[in-house]
Amino acid sequence: MTALATPPTTTAPAEDRPRARRPRSASSLRSVSFWLAALVVALVLLAAIAPGLLAPQDPLEISLGESFDAPSLAHVFGTDQSGRDVYSRVVHGAGQSLAIGLGATAIGLLGAVVLGLLGGLGGRLVDASVTRVIEVLYAFPGILLALILIAVYGSSALTQMVAVGVATMPGYARMVRGQVLAVKSSLYVEAARSLGHSPARILRRTILPNAFRPLTVLVTLGVGQAIVWAAALGFLGMGVQPPTAEWGAMLNAGRTYIQQAWWMDFFPGITIVAFTLSLTVLGRHLQRSTDSGATR
Amino acid sequence: MSALITAENLSVAFDGTEVVHDVSLSLRPGSCLGIVGESGSGKSVTARSLLGLNGERASVTATRLEAGVDLLRATPAELRSLRGRRIGYVLQDALVSLDPLRRVGAEIAEALRVHGTPRGEREGRVHELLAAAGVPEPELRARQLPSELSGGLRQRALIAAALALDPEVLIADEPTTALDVTVQTQILSLLEASLAEGRAIILISHDLAVVERLADEVLVMKDGRVVEQGPTSQVLSRPQDPYTRRLLAAVPSARSRGSRLSDVPPLELSARDRSALRSRPAADGPLLEVEDVSKRYRGPDGRERTVVRDVSFALEAGETLGIVGESGSGKSTTAQIALGLTEPSAGRALLDGQAWSGIPERLRRPRRRRISMVPQDPLGSFDPRWDVGRIIADAIPAEEAPAGEAPSPRGGRWGRLFRGAGSRGPSERVVELLEAVGLGEGYARRHPLSLSGGQRQRVAIARALATAPEILVLDEPVSALDVSIQAQVLDLLADLQKALGTAHLFISHDLGVVHHVSDRVLVMQDGQVVEQGTADDVFFRPRHPYTRELVDALPHPTLQETA
Numbered sequence: 087m088t089a090l091a092t093p094p095t096t097t098a099p100a101e102d103r104p105r106a107r108r109p110r111s112a113s114s115l116r117s118v119s120f121w122l123a124a125l126v127v128a129l130v131l132l133a134a135i136a137p138g139l140l141a142p143q144d145p146l147e148i149s150l151g152e153s154f155d156a157p158s159l160a161h162v163f164g165t166d167q168s169g170r171d172v173y174s175r176v177v178h179g180a181g182q183s184l185a186i187g188l189g190a191t192a193i194g195l196l197g198a199v200v201l202g203l204l205g206g207l208g209g210r211l212v213d214a215s216v217t218r219v220i221e222v223l224y225a226f227p228g229i230l231l232a233l234i235l236i237a238v239y240g241s242s243a244l245t246q247m248v249a250v251g252v253a254t255m256p257g258y259a260r261m262v263r264g265q266v267l268a269v270k271s272s273l274y275v276e277a278a279r280s281l282g283h284s285p286a287r288i289l290r291r292t293i294l295p296n297a298f299r300p301l302t303v304l305v306t307l308g309v310g311q312a313i314v315w316a317a318a319l320g321f322l323g324m325g326v327q328p329p330t331a332e333w334g335a336m337l338n339a340g341r342t343y344i345q346q347a348w349w350m351d352f353f354p355g356i357t358i359v360a361f362t363l364s365l366t367v368l369g370r371h372l373q374r375s376t377d378s379g380a381t382r
Numbered sequence: 383m384s385a386l387i388t389a390e391n392l393s394v395a396f397d398g399t400e401v402v403h404d405v406s407l408s409l410r411p412g413s414c415l416g417i418v419g420e421s422g423s424g425k426s427v428t429a430r431s432l433l434g435l436n437g438e439r440a441s442v443t444a445t446r447l448e449a450g451v452d453l454l455r456a457t458p459a460e461l462r463s464l465r466g467r468r469i470g471y472v473l474q475d476a477l478v479s480l481d482p483l484r485r486v487g488a489e490i491a492e493a494l495r496v497h498g499t500p501r502g503e504r505e506g507r508v509h510e511l512l513a514a515a516g517v518p519e520p521e522l523r524a525r526q527l528p529s530e531l532s533g534g535l536r537q538r539a540l541i542a543a544a545l546a547l548d549p550e551v552l553i554a555d556e557p558t559t560a561l562d563v564t565v566q567t568q569i570l571s572l573l574e575a576s577l578a579e580g581r582a583i584i585l586i587s588h589d590l591a592v593v594e595r596l597a598d599e600v601l602v603m604k605d606g607r608v609v610e611q612g613p614t615s616q617v618l619s620r621p622q623d624p625y626t627r628r629l630l631a632a633v634p635s636a637r638s639r640g641s642r643l644s645d646v647p648p649l650e651l652s653a654r655d656r657s658a659l660r661s662r663p664a665a666d667g668p669l670l671e672v673e674d675v676s677k678r679y680r681g682p683d684g685r686e687r688t689v690v691r692d693v694s695f696a697l698e699a700g701e702t703l704g705i706v707g708e709s710g711s712g713k714s715t716t717a718q719i720a721l722g723l724t725e726p727s728a729g730r731a732l733l734d735g736q737a738w739s740g741i742p743e744r745l746r747r748p749r750r751r752r753i754s755m756v757p758q759d760p761l762g763s764f765d766p767r768w769d770v771g772r773i774i775a776d777a778i779p780a781e782e783a784p785a786g787e788a789p790s791p792r793g794g795r796w797g798r799l800f801r802g803a804g805s806r807g808p809s810e811r812v813v814e815l816l817e818a819v820g821l822g823e824g825y826a827r828r829h830p831l832s833l834s835g836g837q838r839q840r841v842a843i844a845r846a847l848a849t850a851p852e853i854l855v856l857d858e859p860v861s862a863l864d865v866s867i868q869a870q871v872l873d874l875l876a877d878l879q880k881a882l883g884t885a886h887l888f889i890s891h892d893l894g895v896v897h898h899v900s901d902r903v904l905v906m907q908d909g910q911v912v913e914q915g916t917a918d919d920v921f922f923r924p925r926h927p928y929t930r931e932l933v934d935a936l937p938h939p940t941l942q943e944t945a
Contacts (some may be wrong), residue, residue: 273762280721281777281849282750291776292765299767 089260202262211321319369416597470544487524533567633867634898643869675729704900751849771826
């Protein structure tokens with residue numbers, strides 16, 4: 087031990103070796119995947135915010151003379167049955183799909199936080215009932231739930247959002263409840279209690295931030311999942327109605343012509359895959375960096 | 383007779399970093415070689431090289447390394463037949479070294495199976511081995527899972543497994559660490575018996591007292607090097623190397639009372655720090671009184687268990703009251719009751735003569751600052767998102783932390799990312815507290831994960847002092863630390879107590895530590911106080927048989943004589 091060889095000064099005892107942080111093992115391969123994913127997500131975000139920059143053509147412009155054109159220089163992703171440019175539609179659809187994905191995740195999260203906090207902080211009885219609610223939601227097939235909502239309220243972007251949101255809720259809720267329970271009984275909450283902090287302060291400063299921390303990662307992964315679910319509903323014709331550009335609805339429209347115009351399904355499909363995959367890659371990176379950092 | 387194991391100039395490197403340098407040792411038949419050192423000194427790596435167990439990343443070099451076979455040239459098959467048959471290895475950490483899903487008997491029988499004992503003979507042999515290792519009811523224990531056994535029984539099962547093939551050599555890596563004192567004695571007796579049967583032992587430990595009891599020869603390691611080597615009695619009574627001397631001096635015990643354990647100069651608190659941190663003048667009479675408290679819990683099986691029974695004590699201003707006991711004796715629950723974090727099932731606690739238990743939390747909260755805790759596991763008691771500065775700032779009572787110096791609103795990595803050049807440094811008070819525990823202002827921005835165990839404990843002490851408490855409740859504050867670091871932390875606590883006049887309720891399983899720090903001592907067993915009195919009375923003239931057992935279990939006769 088160095089401390090014994092050289093007596094430390096009073097201000098900075100150089101006692102036992104500080105435990106080194108786990109080295110960030112950033113292999114070149116993983117950082118390539120990271121940057122690719124970041125690029126895809128950045129492009130989709132740009133497409134959502136300013137689609138005109140990436141695709142100046144109007145996604146709704148009909149040009150019957152050009153219907154079913156294969157991908158070419160004029161139409162890089164080809165055209166659909168009405169001669170609309172598929173590339174423009176994919177770009178302009180990003181906003182819709184992203185909004186539905188984010189909105190659904192937000193709705194799911196909001197419900198989950200309410201349920202999870204009730205379960206984690208409420209008494210034994212509240213917790214038991216919240217747990218039952220979560221279990222019922224879990225056991226209910228998500229698509230069926232969505233179908234019921236859409237059957238009752240009609241198909242629109244909002245119902246699509248709510249349906250997917252409710253379907254993702256129980257997963258988050260269980261997580262929040264578990265986290266709150268774990269943090270509540272942690273040594274650092276006990277330390278805060280022993281310092282005489284008020285319950286409100288402990289809740290605000292210690293329990294909530296620590297319980298929500300793992301959620302940030304989960305949400306990144308969850309947005310991708312929500313987009314896939316929303317696209318599935320769109321594909322079933324239970325979301326945004328044509329001719330509005332939305333990835334799931336585009337898949338549905340192309341399904342009929344898949345024999346003669348594969349590009350109508352291929353490009354929206356590959357976009358969904360690429361975007362979801364990229365979000366997952368980013369989420370995993372985030373997870374790894376928080377794991378090796380301050381969590382334990 | 384030739385040596386069983388010989389190593390000359392043994393060096394071990396992992397990924398190009400050498401962690402063991404030029405170690406030479408030899409083990410004679412029937413003798414015990416002790417390897418002593420603190421964590422990271424390379425003692426376990428050295429032992430594992432003797433079995434070829436260091437893994438593929440390790441590069442082992444030596445001019446000679448033999449244990450019956452030439453270890454530098456041995457094939458994997460030769461190494462496997464060496465392990466178990468010639469050299470038995472008792473792994474560190476008995477509590478986790480057994481496969482949790484396998485019956486204890488199966489674990490031991492495996493060694494027999496691998497080395498070719500016929501199936502029919504195995505069971506009987508397993509029972510013999512367990513019995514020889516001092517495990518009562520071996521037939522029953524062999525059928526149990528490790529989780530159903532106590533720590534001491536698990537350690538015995540491991541020793542039984544290591545002895546299964548009657549090896550000539552037993553390598554025991556920290557065989558008594560994390561075990562209670564009385565259990566430790568039993569394990570040491572078991573090793574002694576094994577030694578008496580003519581087996582040679584390599585005993586690895588951070589605990590000088592344990593090595594002293596068994597070893598004929600001792601090797602003191604530091605930073606991967608042997609700093610001193612020789613007959614045990616000579617090394618321990620007339621240490622030549624300065625490190626060995628410091629290590630010996632750092633062991634707290636009866637003789638070290640009132641003297642410093644480390645060679646770190648005493649802490650000088652400025653008059654300003656002193657007045658800021660000094661606890662408020664106390665009323666007359668004891669600060670904390672605990673009267674006949676009991677705590678009962680209902681277990682998952684519905685049966686009620688009493689973990690604390692009729693415990694009474696009083697803590698006077700400025701004194702240190704030690705509570706000593708083995709695991710499960712109710713010491714920590716008593717601390718929780720003293721801190722007002724657990725309500726006693728019966729009896730009451732008084733702080734400054736006013737009710738401290740049985741009152742609503744609302745009434746307790748404003749008085750909490752008068753009694754602070756220092757936990758055993760400081761890291762777990764820190765909010766994982768916060769850096770040191772924020773941890774301490776959070777403990778400073780609101781009216782003493784001016785609004786402008788309130789802890790920064792965002793902690794954690796994102797907070798650090800967004801806090802730019804315009805961010806505030808740690809408040810004056812945080813710096814005062816850091817300095818009071820011997821850390822500088824620079825530590826405010828560090829995350830506890832990047833600190834060593836001793837530094838973390840200093841941060842925990844700084845946080846405890848933030849409220850200028852009259853009482854510190856210290857629950858095993860040095861148990862997880864190396865001897866020399868423990869010495870520094872104990873010295874720090876003594877300095878602070880002298881300067882600030884706080885009363886300490888000091889809980890530990892380590893009799894030496896308790897004797898070193900305490901004015902008065904409570905001995906707890908199974909939730910009850912079996913003996914109390916001044917430290918010297920309790921430890922030098924124990925009346926209760928249990929205290930006597932504890933004191934007798936302390937294996938350091940020479941250490942006390944050399945004082």
